[in-house]
Amino acid sequence: MYAIQTINLTKYYGKSRGxxxxxxxxxxxxxxxxxxxxxxxxxxxxxxxxxxxxCSSGSATVLGLDIVQDKTEILKRVGYMPSETMFYAxxxxxxxxxxxxxLRGMDCTEEAKVLCDRLQLDVNKKxxxxxxxxxxxxxxxxxxxxxxxxxxxxEPTSGLDPxxxxxxxxxxxxxxxxxxxxxxxxxxxxxxxRNCTCAGIIREGRLIACDSVExxxxxxxxxxxxxxxxxxxxxxxxxxxxQTENGLTFLYGGEIKQLLEVLSKQPIQDLSISQPDxxxxxxxxxxDGGEA
Amino acid sequence: MILLKHxxxxxxxxxxxxxxxITFMLAICIFIYPEMKGEMESISDVFADMGSFSAAFxxxxxxxxxxxxxxxxxxxxxxxxxxxxxAALCGAGVxxxxxxxxxxxxxxxxxxxxxxxxTQKLLAVFAQILxxxxxxxxxxxxxxxxxxxxxxxxxxxxxxIANFLLQIEITGICFGISAFLKRGSLGIGLGxxxxxxxxxxxxxxxxxxxxxxxxxxFAYTDGASIVANVExxxxxxxxxxxxxxxxxxxxxxxxxxxxxx
Numbered sequence: 001m002y003a004i005q006t007i008n009l010t011k012y013y014g015k016s017r018g019x020x021x022x023x024x025x026x027x028x029x030x031x032x033x034x035x036x037x038x039x040x041x042x043x044x045x046x047x048x049x050x051x052x053x054x055c056s057s058g059s060a061t062v063l064g065l066d067i068v069q070d071k072t073e074i075l076k077r078v079g080y081m082p083s084e085t086m087f088y089a090x091x092x093x094x095x096x097x098x099x100x101x102x103l104r105g106m107d108c109t110e111e112a113k114v115l116c117d118r119l120q121l122d123v124n125k126k127x128x129x130x131x132x133x134x135x136x137x138x139x140x141x142x143x144x145x146x147x148x149x150x151x152x153x154x155e156p157t158s159g160l161d162p163x164x165x166x167x168x169x170x171x172x173x174x175x176x177x178x179x180x181x182x183x184x185x186x187x188x189x190x191x192x193x194r195n196c197t198c199a200g201i202i203r204e205g206r207l208i209a210c211d212s213v214e215x216x217x218x219x220x221x222x223x224x225x226x227x228x229x230x231x232x233x234x235x236x237x238x239x240x241x242x243q244t245e246n247g248l249t250f251l252y253g254g255e256i257k258q259l260l261e262v263l264s265k266q267p268i269q270d271l272s273i274s275q276p277d278x279x280x281x282x283x284x285x286x287x288d289g290g291e292a
Numbered sequence: 293m294i295l296l297k298h299x300x301x302x303x304x305x306x307x308x309x310x311x312x313x314i315t316f317m318l319a320i321c322i323f324i325y326p327e328m329k330g331e332m333e334s335i336s337d338v339f340a341d342m343g344s345f346s347a348a349f350x351x352x353x354x355x356x357x358x359x360x361x362x363x364x365x366x367x368x369x370x371x372x373x374x375x376x377x378x379a380a381l382c383g384a385g386v387x388x389x390x391x392x393x394x395x396x397x398x399x400x401x402x403x404x405x406x407x408x409x410x411t412q413k414l415l416a417v418f419a420q421i422l423x424x425x426x427x428x429x430x431x432x433x434x435x436x437x438x439x440x441x442x443x444x445x446x447x448x449x450x451x452x453i454a455n456f457l458l459q460i461e462i463t464g465i466c467f468g469i470s471a472f473l474k475r476g477s478l479g480i481g482l483g484x485x486x487x488x489x490x491x492x493x494x495x496x497x498x499x500x501x502x503x504x505x506x507x508x509x510f511a512y513t514d515g516a517s518i519v520a521n522v523e524x525x526x527x528x529x530x531x532x533x534x535x536x537x538x539x540x541x542x543x544x545x546x547x548x549x550x551x552x553x
Contacts, residue, residue: 013553050401053551076403086394088302102294103402142398 001064003028003150003181004049008058011044018044020205021058026183026198031176033192033213034185035282036202042185043083045202046154050080063150076104079148083155083185085139087127093138094123100142108145115141118167133159140168150181157191169195193217193278201285208285217275221253226263227270234262240283251276295399295409299386299416306381311424314374315431321366322435325359348493350516359436360444364451364515371428371455372513376485378424379459382417383466384481387547388473396552406548410471414540417463425456450518457529458509462488464536471546506531 004026011018019041026032036042047053049062051071060067062074087096093116101108116123121137130138136159143151151172157165172195176182186192192199193213200210209216221239227247232238237253247269252259256273263271300307339346339356346352350368355361387410390396399409429452436443466481473480492510494501505511505528512528 013551047552052397052400053553054549072403072405075401080401082397082401084394085398087398088298088395089393090302099294099298100398100402103399103404 001028002026002061003030004032004060004062004183006045006049006058006060009045009048009055009060010057011041011048011053012056017041017205018053018056019048019202022202022205022207024200024207024210026181028181029176029179031172031182031195031197032184033196033199034183034202035187035189035192035199035278036185037187040202041205042202043154044205046080046152046183046185050075050078050152077149079143079146079151081139081143081151081153081156083158085135085142087135087138089128091127092123093121093125093127093130096127096138097123097141097145101145104146106146111147112141112145115144115171118171119164131159133161133164136160137164144171144175148180150183151175152183152185154185155187156184157186157188165191189277189279189282199278201282203285209281213278216281217278221251221276221281222256223249223274223276223280224252224259225249225270225272225274226268228266228268230263230266230268232262235259240280251280293412295404295412296416296419299413300419303382303416303420307420307423310374310378311427314371314378314424315428317370317374318366318428318432319435321370322363322432322439325362325441326439328362329357344497348496350496350514353516353520359441360447360519361515363432363436363448364519367432367451367455368513368515371452372458372510373485373489375421375424375428375455375459376462376489376510377482379417379421379462380466380481380485381478382420383463384470384473384477384484386413386417386470387467387543388470388475388477391474391552392477400552406550407544410544410547414463414467414543417467418460421456421459421463425452425459428452446522447519450522450524451513451515454513454518454524454529457532458513461509461532461536464539466539468539468542468546471543471550 002025004024006022006024009022009024010020022041022045024045034042034045044053048055049060049067051067051074055067063077065074067074088099091099097108097112101112115121119137119140121134121141125134127135127138136156140156143153157168160168169191172182172184184192184196196213198210198212199216201208225244225247226249230248232248232250235252235254235258239251239253241248241250335356340352349365354364356365390399400406432452433443433448462485466484469480469484470477488508489510491504491508492514495504495508495511496514509532512525512532518524
């Protein structure tokens with residue numbers, strides 16, 4: 001059962017691209033990271049799923065419901081945190097939280113209180129007096145207080161200090177353990193790698209990779225650091241080759257045996273072969289145009 | 293009806309100021325009437341004799357010397373223009389302000405359909421207009437009682453009903469336009485109200501421009517004809533209501549399929 005499934009979802013704003021033929025599948029209960037640089041189409045994809053914008057073609061379901069016909073039902077069961085939220089001027093934090101709960105026809109006072117305590121959010125402040133990070137917290141509580149089945153978070157951590165980020169992800173992991181599906185859009189790879197079980201990479205409106213974080217990191221490429229005066233011209237499938245102080249570092253996509261054979265003939269002082277982190281994978285997809 | 297309540301709360305200060313200002317101006321006019329009455333009888337001829345200027349404001353047909361003549365001019369200017377501005381600002385702003393202030397994403401990510409958003413926002417504007425008119429009407433009547441004049445009930449009622457309908461029409465038209473806008477809605481709203489006001493002045497001036505009265509609600513709030521005929525021009529009002537309904541219909545049509553970016 002999929003929490004989110006898009007089939008050839010496409011959105012053009014006039015002539016400019018939003019997303020193109022996006023086929024995304026997020027299973028229920030997953031902690032999914034949606035990675036891409038600014039303008040890749042992350043927000044467009046999210047806004048289309050929530051019915052804020054209409055897709056040009058293709059279709060999608062959220063929690064098994066059609067994004068066009070069952071829009072209201074979807075919104076009832078989803079918690080959404082926009083990348084940038086503005087609240088109504090003149091309202092206090094508690095009024096905003098109450099308004100959000102009222103619009104859902106729910107009483108979320110208790111959960112709101114728990115969340116505000118954990119995030120150290122003063123509910124008596126006026127929203128326009130809040131700092132950027134504190135506005136983010138209001139947004140978090142609005143998205144979480146009704147205990148939705150699916151959380152859609154669009155770059156949620158910008159503006160939060162590291163302690164708050166930790167608390168926030170702690171809350172998310174608890175929710176995830178309780179069965180909430182979490183869809184986290186981000187361009188901070190470290191936080192996706194730390195928290196998410198699966199990830200999709202979007203580039204220029206297209207999904208170019210989608211797998212578990214583990215196997216994404218385990219593409220056959222390895223990060224190789226060599227110290228010593230070595231020459232690796234014989235090796236193929238070398239990417240991201242850089243000269244270091246005392247040697248070379250590169251991503252190697254070929255057979256390890258061959259690598260060792262080449263290196264063993266040379267005066268190497270030290271060698272380390274490691275899994276590339278997600279950031280390197282990401283760079284690889286972006287810089288090389290996505291050909292694995 | 294959560295959104296309706298929210299909307300009324302958000303706009304309460306603006307409603308208070310507009311209602312207060314219009315009420316205050318009208319009450320002042322009524323309170324100074326007894327003092328002006330004596331002078332007015334002589335002034336009336338002067339006012340009626342200013343040629344096309346008089347015609348534009350209908351002063352050639354009204355007697356400034358009576359409370360009714362005096363009130364219909366004052367009412368036309370104060371409640372007519374003030375009410376039209378308030379209606380235009382509310383109608384043009386109520387949908388567009390969400391996008392201008394960027395609160396729209398917050399609102400529309402809640403389980404409330406776009407059609408419901410439009411309905412509740414429209415009802416909120418109508419409720420505010422109703423409140424404004426009831427307060428203005430009540431204070432006007434009380435002021436007339438206070439200065440000891442006999443109240444020409446029928447004409448006064450018709451004047452206020454006509455003005456209420458004018459505000460409904462302007463709201464409807466501005467509402468339709470505002471569904472297309474993201475910003476600058478207030479200027480457009482006011483512009484429309486002012487333009488319609490001048491259309492009526494022009495249509496009063498010459499016969500050849502009389503067709504213009506089909507395009508402005510100020511034609512059926514014209515004090516002179518209401519006082520002279522003691523009835524409302526149903527045909528003009530019907531046309532006006534068609535505009536209002538069209539505006540509202542367009543708002544529903546556009547807003548329910550609009551991309552929120």
